[in-house]
Amino acid sequence: MSTLVKVVRYHLVKPDNLVFVPWAVLVVGFAVNVMVVATTFGGQSTIRYMGTLAALYLTFSVGGVTSITRALPLGLGLGLSRRSFYLGTVLTAVSLAVVYGLILALLQAIERWTHGWGLSMGVFRAPFILEGPWYLTWLMSFVLLTLLFVWGVWSGLVYRRWNLIGLWAFMAAQVIVGVVAALVVTWMGAWHHVGHFFVTLSAPGIAGVVALFAMLFLAGGFATIRRVAV
């Protein structure tokens, strides 16, 4: 058994954080959606987008954080190199994201087929990003889940290496990058170009942009873990 597969098994030996919690949160959110919509907006014909899916993504991201803060120390104690641990952790996330993407695509198909669970709900659909054919839904879910997990991993690594101050700086830096980008676009009077770019960008195009960011975070995490101490 290769070392990376062993790391995957390590992350899934007690699958609470990466499997049960994200889906449990989604199920509870879905149940609340159904109750609220059934009692208040019954009989609507236009789709009501719920945004509940965000809960799944966020808890998966938290799984990325704990894979570093809790699992990394024991991993190194058991004779893993940082590199093996990192690659195995990413392999875990990517494998789960592939499967979760398929499940979400299936749920979306059911949602369409049942006209939003009989209540015109859009739980597994979202305008613009999750409204195409099943394979685009799968692709989009896959890259988004990977992105958020890797972001969690990188944040966890920054915290391990530079503590809370480092984490604040890391978060602040991301906000600053966003603000600076927005200012540059404003100064250049290029907002209509940006709008045009995203509107004309097809769903695979958006998935590509997300994947690009995921790769960036992946590289950032790898650079950070190389000198992390436990």
Place this chain on the structure above:
Amino acid sequence: MTAAISVSGLTRRYGRQLALNGVTVDFEGASITGLLGRNGAGKTTLMRIIAGHELASAGSVRVFGAEPLENSALLRRMVFIRENQIYPEFKVRHAIRTASWFYPNWCGELAETLLEEFDLPTDRAIKKLSHGMRSALGIVISLAARAEVTLLDEPNSGLDAVARRRFYDLLLREYAEYPRTVLLSTHLVDEVADLLERVVVIDHGCVVLDACSDDLRGTATRVSGRPLDVEEFVAGRLSWGRATSRSHESVVVGGVLDDADRLWARELHLDLRTLSLQEMMVHVVDQTTEDYARETVA
């Protein structure tokens, strides 16, 4: 014989604090070495750097001739569970199962036996274990791994007297069956004295004593009696730790006392008591602390 672990000029700085200050020491293959010293002396930092968990500021560590940091093939031959090891939200059995995948020589049978010996409930969440039980879990993993380099960080900390006794017996039995390089840091020096082939004392990040424990045995004796008699006996010998009152004096003398010395002591009505390993460590550390303070002031 080449050393299993070779540490040379190892220094680790945390801001202005020197956790390790130019440590040079070798550890032979198939040996049990005690790493002794006070809290914060640098024992855990040394182990962490040997295991590649921490990076050195200067100097080098070689394990079986290679640098351990990020060396997968080498790290696989080492196990290091820290005293305050962070675990995922695991139950005991999850940690044991995980460890079993990573070590080619893992002995499941031994792990079972050890879990029973320490009364460790495998279905208990690790965060709900007492301090001693967590130590026991670290021992189970470290011994069952049968790794060529086994680093034990305060393994007996928090264990009750029965569990400690069991640990010492098990360690010796395991070691006899599968000899390996064992490094054991501890505060309970006298309890482990019989296990140790060698003793390395660290203080303020420096190695202050490095000797075979057999060679150390009986090399320091506390002499006490009437001040004049004690002074007569001690004259010309290496001595320290003098405590004097008007009618009584006690001094520690270094070096092995021969039969003639003992006869003479009896004639002077002196009381002789051999220092235990722990007392010797305390003396060595006291001495270096004085030197350290003197240097720092100067």
